[in-house]
Amino acid sequence: MKRNIFIVVFVFLVVGFIYRALFSFLPISGGDYISMTASQLFTWKYFSFYVWSTNIDLGWAIIPLLASAPYTFLIGWIGSLLGNNGVIVERLVWWLPFFIIGFYSSFTLSKKILNNQTFSWIAPLIFLFNTYILLIISGGQVAGIGLAYAFSPVVLLSFIFLLKKPTFECALLTGIVLSIILMFDLRITYITLVGVGLYIFFQFISHLKTFTKDFKNVQTIVRYFIFIVVIPGLVVGLIHAFWLIPMAIVRQNPLQQLGAAYNTTSAVRFFSFGNFENAMGLLHPNWPENIFGKTYFMRPEFLLLPILAFSSLFFINKKKSESGSTKNLAIIYFVLMALVGIFLAKGANNPFGGVYLWMFGHIPGFMMFRDPTKWYLLIAISYSMLISYTVSKIYEWLQEKFV
Amino acid sequence: MHSIIINFTYFLYSYGWAIFEILLLLFLIWLVMKVKKIAYSYVYISLFLFLISGTFVIFHNDYIAGKLGEIIFLLLIVSSVTLFMKERKK
Numbered sequence: 001m002k003r004n005i006f007i008v009v010f011v012f013l014v015v016g017f018i019y020r021a022l023f024s025f026l027p028i029s030g031g032d033y034i035s036m037t038a039s040q041l042f043t044w045k046y047f048s049f050y051v052w053s054t055n056i057d058l059g060w061a062i063i064p065l066l067a068s069a070p071y072t073f074l075i076g077w078i079g080s081l082l083g084n085n086g087v088i089v090e091r092l093v094w095w096l097p098f099f100i101i102g103f104y105s106s107f108t109l110s111k112k113i114l115n116n117q118t119f120s121w122i123a124p125l126i127f128l129f130n131t132y133i134l135l136i137i138s139g140g141q142v143a144g145i146g147l148a149y150a151f152s153p154v155v156l157l158s159f160i161f162l163l164k165k166p167t168f169e170c171a172l173l174t175g176i177v178l179s180i181i182l183m184f185d186l187r188i189t190y191i192t193l194v195g196v197g198l199y200i201f202f203q204f205i206s207h208l209k210t211f212t213k214d215f216k217n218v219q220t221i222v223r224y225f226i227f228i229v230v231i232p233g234l235v236v237g238l239i240h241a242f243w244l245i246p247m248a249i250v251r252q253n254p255l256q257q258l259g260a261a262y263n264t265t266s267a268v269r270f271f272s273f274g275n276f277e278n279a280m281g282l283l284h285p286n287w288p289e290n291i292f293g294k295t296y297f298m299r300p301e302f303l304l305l306p307i308l309a310f311s312s313l314f315f316i317n318k319k320k321s322e323s324g325s326t327k328n329l330a331i332i333y334f335v336l337m338a339l340v341g342i343f344l345a346k347g348a349n350n351p352f353g354g355v356y357l358w359m360f361g362h363i364p365g366f367m368m369f370r371d372p373t374k375w376y377l378l379i380a381i382s383y384s385m386l387i388s389y390t391v392s393k394i395y396e397w398l399q400e401k402f403v
Numbered sequence: 404m405h406s407i408i409i410n411f412t413y414f415l416y417s418y419g420w421a422i423f424e425i426l427l428l429l430f431l432i433w434l435v436m437k438v439k440k441i442a443y444s445y446v447y448i449s450l451f452l453f454l455i456s457g458t459f460v461i462f463h464n465d466y467i468a469g470k471l472g473e474i475i476f477l478l479l480i481v482s483s484v485t486l487f488m489k490e491r492k493k
Binding site for chain 2: 202205206208275276277280297298299300303306307310311313314316325328329332335336339342343350351352
């Protein structure tokens with residue numbers, strides 16, 4: 001109990017120090033930050049679900065952006081309750097949920113993987129205070145990417161539970177969770193689903209023998225497909241029908257309309273700021289000044305993160321027990337997920353940058369990632385799990401050795 | 404003859420490192436298939452290379468550090484996949 005209180009106080013102090021600007025009564029600003037003025041709150045309350053926005057030029061269709069309409073409507077409504085006080089509302093609807101969800105989601109995922117409450121506290125520290133997310137939210141993207149980022153471990157966790165226990169309730173819950181993250185940001189949803197897909201593939205390969213036995217039965221195949229793909233997909237489709245149906249009717253790729261700056265491989269080459277070593281060190285290429293396009297030399301201290309993360313492979317349990325094996329597989333899964341994240345986050349840079357360019361041109365949905373740093377999410381989730389695991393094992397080893 | 408040498412040099416300059424990496428990957432896979440226990444050694448080697456690349460980073464030679472990082476990446480991929488296959492058999 002005492003230890004838990006100490007940890008909570010410690011985390012609160014870290015948050016208080018790093019995000020001290022949030023504890024003032026001043027409005028927050030940033031490059032992509034949406035200022036919460038009274039008129040903005042009014043617009044969100046009454047015009048959230050409008051497909052036509054007049055805030056740029058003579059107006060433009062914003063069908064794909066409507067995904068966030070339920071949340072902006074809620075913000076507008078809360079704003080009117082609080083007298084349209086933007087300073088309070090932005091802290092209440094963006095910053096507070098970002099910390100609470102981000103903390104809880106990474107902590108719970110780590111606790112599920114590690115089975116150790118004490119060291120699971122390290123995961124949120126890595127997840128919420130790495131250079132990638134610090135620059136994302138200081139650049140003003142807390143509303144969309146920030147909240148989706150904080151929510152992504154919940155999606156992974158819900159799919160882990162669903163695979164373990166494929167029931168209707170679990171599938172329904174997974175669908176709702178997926179709808180929430182989609183409401184915040186489509187790109188982060190896509191990346192999280194890549195992580196989920198990797199997990200499903202990993203589980204499929206690791207239980208191949210059981211699967212081949214089970215899969216002779218057509219009923220089992222259909223059951224898995226319905227619970228893992230159909231029900232969550234249907235729930236997401238129904239909840240987001242208000243913008244998905246107009247998108248299907250209009251039949252226009254919004255990215256194609258944005259022009260060459262968004263959908264050409266030369267744009268990807270330009271936006272690939274992060275090198276291989278940056279991705280491996282979970283170091284955002286624009287750290288610390290966050291000036292767009294201004295990159296820096298790699299910093300040696302950031303190599304500590306991959307060293308700690310990949311050292312987890314040393315601590316793989318060699319005893320043949322079921323719980324040990326499950327944990328081992330989880331650790332190897334996160335190592336592979338980190339490696340996939342590293343390879344994609346460096347974008348068109350060496351090694352084999354052509355692979356990313358090919359994926360950009362050929363894989364559906366990849367066109368959303370002209371800025372490859374979005375893939376840092378996979379590295380952040382993996383490192384937060386792996387580092388907490390390594391630290392817990394080092395602690396155990398030291399205790400055995402010296403106590 | 405002169406143009407062949409120039410073309411070959413250009414080819415090596417452009418794709419030499421990529422070819423080396425592919426060959427290294429194949430060699431690592433071959434070695435790990437011969438001696439299964441070597442997968443752990445790959446992790447050790449990769450951590451050792453991390454430290455060396457750290458030295459290059461300190462002296463701002465990011466290019467070499469990055470190339471070492473690529474070798475680390477290959478080592479980690481092969482070792483984690485091998486450990487996974489080993490775990491699967493348990």
